[in-house]
Amino acid sequence: MSNSSPLTVGSKLENRYEIVRELGQGGFGRTYLARDINRYQELCVLKEFAPQIKGGKELQKAEELFEREASVLYKLQHSQIPNFREFLRSHLNGKRSLFLVQDYIEGESYAQLLKQRCLSEAEVVELLRQILPVLEYIHSQGVVHRDISPENLMLRSADQMPVLIDFGGVKQAATTAVSKATGQPLVTLLGKEGYAPPEQIRQGKAFPSSDLYALAVTVLVLISGQQPKELYDNSKAVWCWRQHISLSPELGRILDKCLAYRASDRYQSAREVFQLLPTVNNPNPQPIANPNPQPVPASNPNISQIPTLNFVGRRGWKTNVTQVIANVGKTIVKLPGKKLFGVKFLVNSLKVGVVVVVGVGAWNFAQAELLKLPTKLSFPKLPNLPNSATLTKAEIDRQTEIMRRSKALGVRNFYPQVDRLFYAKYPQLKGRALTEKPEDAKYRQRWCDIAEDLLDKLEREKSI
Template sequence: MSNSSPLTVGSKLENRYEIVRELGQGGFGRTYLAIDINRYQEPCVLKEFAPQIQGAKELQKAEELFEREASVLYKLQHSQIPNFREFLRSQLNSKPALFLVQDYIEGETYAQLLKQRCFSEAEVVQLLQQILPVLEYIHSQGVVHRDISPENLMQRSVDKMPVLIDFGGVKKAATTAVSKATGQPVVTLLGKEGYAPPEQIRQGKAFPSSDLYALAVTVLVLLSGKQPKEFYDNSKAVWHWQQYISVSPELGKILDKCLAYKPSDRYHSAREVLQVLLTVSNPNPQPIANPNPQPVTAGNLNISQMPTLNFVGRNWKTNVTQVIANVGRTIVKLPAKKLFGVKFIANTLKIGVVVAVGVGAWNLAQAELLKLPKKISFPLPNLPSLPSLPKLPNSTTLTKAELDRQAEIMRRSKALGVTDFYTQVDRLFYSKYPELKRRALTEKPEDAKYRQRWYDIAEDLLDKLEKEKSI
């Protein structure tokens, strides 16, 4: 916790930044939403750096290191990273204070989104496709984030793209360096417990593969709504997430490799993960878990009053061994011999539930027994319904011609297998039009000319790449 008192709403820092509200606080200071008076009331974020160290020498060293690390943030220029604006020295309650000033991103963190619902396999695959190029970029700049988690990923409101925020690991690295340089112990943790890999927690080391590890943990949390400690066996240092989450074998292999104990056993780059991610086909579009399950009991029931459900069995001519129940937003693996009395009549499987199960709040029930091509119906109990989730709008202001142009660009880029194609186009586009300040383009008419220019740049790059490939 910072030793300084918080800035009050309406107060001004350096007669320029007017405080709107406090966004959060931690061991290194507070974070504020402010408006930049000198930039037409633009919103921005002030991140205070106030390490718990005493003495002029130590503070001077902290300033030097923090400014050095701030210069690292300054050189990061990416549409999915908040722009760094300023490194600010100021006075707070008559004491020296250091601030980072960054762009404000309107949106919700993935931790906030997770409170509403869990994510589907299709959604996390899309998230990986969208955020891995960002990691590839920062790693190419010699930067490791060190603190990837649902709290540090935001979904930007304007375009629903993920944005990587809070390079808090930079501040923590600076504080660790202060401790080494001055001999004064400073308590710091490089990364969140459960998300950070062993080498980061135990040795303070971080590599590109360390970010990939934390990203894989983030995916497990988004899929399940559970905390990392629920998937991890500390005594054996192994993950056992497969007991709780069912995903395609291809995605499962990717997650397992990212979660390897040794950095050398993981993927070595974000680009490598993106390439392997192409093997994931037809990911499940339905969320598989409810982040806030309520216990529901199904016991000795009147089968005639149960609704009908479908499932697929591994081999309907033999004994059923396991049921994978996709009930509403919860997947449950249940041994059939403990649940069902089984009788075959004219190729129809008749099942009665004979034990109680607690599986969460449901609004519809569907059960599947893996990899059997014959569907069979059986009844399950009536269960309480969930409120309907809001549907995303599927309308668009774009013309069919423009949508077709987008689809053709996507098709050509996939055919080339260039995983960072869109990142390359963004770099070219924003370097050509710096007046946009890397803001995301919208579907509004006023952005139409810039969208067309973006397409032009994308198509020119595709022509060049296709030509190079044919040589």
């Protein structure tokens, strides 16, 4: 446990980070959830490094190693890795402490999800498809995670994508410094028992194939619900997972090679594994998280004559959720696959006709799509929107450019991803629709900031 006293709820670090609660503690310090006062109260994570080292020179060396490793992680830019925002030196109760500041990931770890149920083979194959490109990226940057396990894989609530957290390189830097300062070997701290491969546990060495080993163990744990020690025969020094679960020959062969004792006998890159993954159907037969709301049955018989379309702008902005709302003869109609910004279609399916209300900048495109509806439906002139004048040409141009870039990338569900990230960062909005009024201008700008950041990351990943 750290020698420093814990930060209390409501206290502020560097007059910027307000502590919300303590998330956990370990041998080198504590982890806190905090609000970044300088960034619109965004939630972030503070990871403290305060080892029990008495000597000044030893502590300085530990700090240097910690800061060096932090600088490596700071350079990583991937949508499935928390951004490392800042490295801080601070004093708490007269003692020096170092902090890493990183993005807060809203969601649950796969260890928590495993308490609900085991994953199917199809689901773990899908997980591999989503996480192996992340490993390929960090390995291309010369970084090995060193600590892959269900605890360090998060299912992000915002977009249901796996996120890789808690890189073990920082822990290695801390462990090395403490070991040198105290003269005590602490190699066994590098990686979780059962997940870390032999070379990492015994020699403190780690390669890209070391991460693949830990990922394979993670997959077996998620499928079987058993701990690694229950899947490994110590007397024979072999994995005996087939006594507990049955997998397809293709996936079995992949896992066996990832779990080879010698690093040189394993796959040498995440790309190799990705290319060999078997094709599976229906990868999510039992969603881990809560499923999307089911469509509301239409009570108006006339509604059944209107084709179901993907709705863009459920919250007044951009999303293509599947929910259809029918109430007192009114429904929200959806446009399939169209990822538009600021479009909201309200269709009044009365016998006298249909009234359509759309957001600024999207009418021409929306009109073309809506004209694909049955010809018996008529669309009157677009009504005047009293707040439409508050959107400047620059803002509309920015929205248009975001749409162009997302379409050029061919990203599935781009706008829903941005929506989820946006509302996760600004929970105070409680999911309310953004309007075109001046008071929402700052939030519209922040939504565009998030969209552009995501596009930047996706474009970098595509270029690798």
